[in-house]
Amino acid sequence: MQLKEPINEFIEYLYPNSSEIILGDTLYQLKKIEDEKFDLTITSPPYNIGKKYETKTSIEKYLKHQEKVIKELVRVTSNKGSICWQVGNYVEKGEIFPLDIYYYQIFKRLGLKLRNRIVWHFGHGLHARNRFSGRYETILWFTKSDDYIFNLDDVRVPSKYPGKRHFKGAKKGQISGNPKGKNPSDIWEIVVKDWESGLWNIPNVKSNHPEKTAHPAQFPVELVERCVLALTNKDSWILDPYSGVGTTAIAALIHYRNSIGIEKEMDYVELAEQRIEKLKEGNLKLRPINKPIHQPKPNDKIARIPEEWTNLLQEV
Numbered sequence: 022m023q024l025k026e027p028i029n030e031f032i033e034y035l036y037p038n039s040s041e042i043i044l045g046d047t048l049y050q051l052k053k054i055e056d057e058k059f060d061l062t063i064t065s066p067p068y069n070i071g072k073k074y075e076t077k078t079s080i081e082k083y084l085k086h087q088e089k090v091i092k093e094l095v096r097v098t099s100n101k102g103s104i105c106w107q108v109g110n111y112v113e114k115g116e117i118f119p120l121d122i123y124y125y126q127i128f129k130r131l132g133l134k135l136r137n138r139i140v141w142h143f144g145h146g147l148h149a150r151n152r153f154s155g156r157y158e159t160i161l162w163f164t165k166s167d168d169y170i171f172n173l174d175d176v177r178v179p180s181k182y183p184g185k186r187h188f189k190g191a192k193k194g195q196i197s198g199n200p201k202g203k204n205p206s207d208i209w210e211i212v213v214k215d216w217e218s219g220l221w222n223i224p225n226v227k228s229n230h231p232e233k234t235a236h237p238a239q240f241p242v243e244l245v246e247r248c249v250l251a252l253t254n255k256d257s258w259i260l261d262p263y264s265g266v267g268t269t270a271i272a273a274l275i276h277y278r279n280s281i282g283i284e285k286e287m288d289y290v291e292l293a294e295q296r297i298e299k300l301k302e303g304n305l306k307l308r309p310i311n312k313p314i315h316q317p318k319p320n321d322k323i324a325r326i327p328e329e330w331t332n333l334l335q336e337v
């Protein structure tokens with residue numbers, strides 16, 4: 022008992038902000054939250070594709086319900102605030118329905134302004150047979166007003182050619198880039214090669230991404246971190262209305278922001294709480310932000326044409 026207190030104080034010093042995960046239904050719980058509390062809502066809603074946590078319904082019914090949720094989200098967003106909505110495709114008998122196209126109409130009707138349609142690209146996943154394999158999802162970033170928080174300097178990435186200079190005009194000879202790095206653009210490739218096995222939930226494929234839990238559709242922390250840093254300030258409040266295993270809460274704590282998550286599955290709430298505890302104990306494995314994506318070397322076994330194919334190609 023004597024020993025514990027100073028340690029707890031130290032933990033609070035490391036992660037002083039609040040993180041609450043509420044067990045319950047999003048629409049019901051949102052109604053209890055005061056207006057304009059959050060500078061950022063970031064989430065990946067259920068896609069209505071029949072994952073174990075959702076009951077598949079028609080796309081019309083699904084969107085009608087989601088519009089009620091989004092109306093509440095707009096109400097709880099501050100005037101300088103943003104909503105980041107990460108979605109992929111709804112699939113019906115091999116036909117794809119890009120959910121961002123449908124969601125855009127809803128947000129626009131509610132008066133929000135789209136600032137970026139971020140393409141989150143990943144190099145691996147399921148191989149389609151009757152169409153090209155899907156390799157990206159999108160994040161729609163909306164703001165409530167024209168006067169919104171945007172901390173570009175906090176998310177700049179290293180320039181490819183920092184020594185590049187203007188070669189003509191008034192600035193000829195001067196360095197053309199920014200010493201703090203370049204704008205990360207609206208195409209994000211921030212996933213390691215083995216992340217997608219988790220994203221696509223392929224049975225029997227054991228993902229070895231350092232952050233993977235039992236959740237079938239978990240965000241990488243790094244994806245949330247970039248939005249947290251760019252779109253909120255220290256001590257801002259952040260909401261994830263479909264919080265899964267608490268990825269948003271982790272990104273918020275690391276960067277000194279407060280967060281609330283809402284999640285209807287007890288198992289995921291428990292996993293989220295365990296991850297938060299592990300973070301506070303210093304035992305949560307995370308992939309560092311902006312770590313380069315693994316590229317196999319030409320001589321790595323995985324990058325070489327397998328012997329079976331060499332023989333086949335010789336026969337042709």
Ligand SMILES: C[S@@+](CC[C@H](N)C(=O)[O-])C[C@H]1O[C@@H](n2cnc3c(N)ncnc32)[C@H](O)[C@@H]1O
Nearest residue numbers: 046047074238239240263264265266268284285
């Ligand atoms: C795509 S996952 C989000 C995963 C999350 N981004 C993470 O990194 O763990 C969607 C989550 O929404 C939850 N969910 C679905 N419908 C819900 C509802 N009506 N209320 C609360 N949570 C819900 C699901 O259980 C699931 O965990």
